[in-house]
Amino acid sequence: MLSYLKGDLIEVIDNIPNRIILILEVNCIGYEIQISSRFLQNLVKNKQEKIQVFTHIQIKDENPILYGFATDAERELFRQLINVNGIGARLAIALIETLGLEELVQAIINGNIYILSKTPGVGRKTAERIILELKTKLYQWKQRLGRTLSSSMVISSLEVLEDLEVTLLALGYTNEEISQAISTLNKDNRISKNNTSEEWIREAIIWLNEQ
Template identity: 35%
Template sequence: MIGKLTGRLLEKTPPTVLVDVHGVGYEVDVPMSTFYALPPLGETVSLRTHFVVREDAQLLYGFATEAERAAFRQLLKISGVGARIALAVLSGLSVDELALAIVQQEAAQLVRVPGIGKKTAERLLLELKGKIGAPAGGLPAGLDGAPGTAANDADQSDVLNALVALGYSEREAVAVVKKLPPGASVEDGIRAALRLLARG
């Protein structure tokens, strides 16, 4: 199993890159999210990888982050989803955007990805629920169809829970929720919070 490659970036031809590791050139297919983050040719690149061995081919897929690779592997577990569709999903959506779509069961995000229709998008969201960007125990109340709190701060509480489900620490989530404008909907609050967190 090849789990990671670190070497000199020789070629970039979307979606494939060529990485020279001690004189051996590895052809690696990457999602566009990783492709856009690559350094200039000739510089050192490090990729997390997923290695597939078939009767007719040996294929190597690369990712800039462990979160991308984990999402790719979860997508591959779904019946009817191959590497091509999985790469397309991660090329059209960041891991955070995919996790948010799963938390909210929002098929519209996935339908925009080439090759994915409404029925496929709905099946992906259903099968990925609780597996990407959410704790193993399930999704927070109020975001999975279960009744949420009726208190006035219910929306902020749901935003906080969603951020924790997306992998942020409770401390980070509390800090960013305090910066949100009052009266924002859960969806708008989550999007605004993710933008603030992305800025660091």
């Protein structure tokens, strides 16, 4: 119905619990669009005033809700997620918001329950259901997009991740900093193929200290 909207960013309302509303004016009409904090950070970082938002309309209790995404790929991922039994729009956005498109798709394709469970509200059973229903679909979807499967999120040892997280938390790093470190190190082939906790911890601390 509405593929995307392109217009002027008028206002952002972020004082509503669990929601961020973007007011976008298109041809003298103001649209209320619910977006993720990750999308908002992008807008603020790039100081964008005229923007394009890919949209998805959902009818809830007879009231239409307009969701907005930075790219059509992100919107497609959202649509795939809400088709999973038990996954609503709020949880789908939380997954995208927490992990980002590339990391989330890769975690599902590789069956990485640990990474998916980092999202608030996603337990082991929910993560398993997402993987079961979307693993093949997302692999094929990513191939159609022509995206090369990266080596990210290929850690086979859950113990390595657990050791890394416990150690970094004990050293005073936040969950967000730890997630960023893991995501960055996973993109390094030399490190991602190493299943030694000590090496991961050492490299993570080096990276974090450079930020």
